[in-house]
Amino acid sequence: MSALIYRKSNQYLISGLLIALATLTSQLSLKYIGYQGAALIYLLVVSISAMLFDILPVLLTALLSAILLNFFFISPLYTFKIVSTEDVLMFFMYLILALVNTVLTYKIRDYNSKRRDEAEKTKTINLYNILLNSLSHELRTPIATIIGSIDTIQDGNARISETHKQELYNEISIAGARLNRQVDNLLNMSRLEAGILKPSFDWCDVNESIFNVLQQNQEQATKHQLVFTPQKNLDLVWTDGGFLETILQNLVYNALQHTPEHTTVLIDVRLEGQLLEIRVSDNGIGFPKESIAFAFDKFYKLNNQATGGTGLGLSIAKGFTEALAGSISLENKKTGGALFTVKIPSKTVAIKDFEYE
Structure with missing residues (x-):
């Protein structure tokens, strides 16, 4: 915990309450612990406050504890006089220990806090350097494609067949979709980091959402096979359809980008009670075992990864899943390939009963 959690006025109040509790505890157990035990209890309170x-x-806590130790526990009681030389030495030793303990504990905490801040700053800088390096490739490639295709089409001296021109238009379309995906990912990551994700719940046809995602990935899936068999009469689910499509979009696109050509990407959906479960799997090479635990980390990319990407897709899928109070997991299938499982709690209603809701 940090002092930033408490307002200054609350810090004084809590310190006072801790001192009062220590005084009461010491008074009740004085005949068993003596004033030396009371001093240790006060010292514990000072240490906790310093942390x-x-x-x-x-x-202030240290000074107040010394005053109360003298008044309530050092003879003569209920006065600020100290008669015995041994008690005088004891009192000043306590006061010095309390003050030294206060300063040292506070300095150690402050030092550790600065070290953590520096480590976090370095980590953040490194992460965003990774992001900028990734974006320099991810954005430059489609932009270069768009500019090159447009220059070719607009070149009056170039004789371009209609077939070739259509191919260039297709390349522009694919590059534009790629740019749009990167911008969406950056915006989604900003929403996750700002903590402003607020689902808008409504009845959702999961089959339709999956078909929308498959349609969006048709151009990317020319060398893969996307397989989804919709469940007939699947109940409607009370969730955010946009969030659900964002989760599936990132999982499907990740599979298409990072599996070999001619790989099959399979989507399976099921409802078990009040739990929606969606599985996205492939028959590719799977994930290295040591990478599975980090797969959903922001900017995480596998070593020697041939394909591009910013390393945001899976972390966004995880963030949107958790925003729906769900969970997402990754494992390698025994038959080969990766399996992502999304579980989202939700109430359901049969389509035939929807009109009565």
């Missing part, structure tokens, strides 16, 4: 609060509330 939680700013320096001024902690210093």
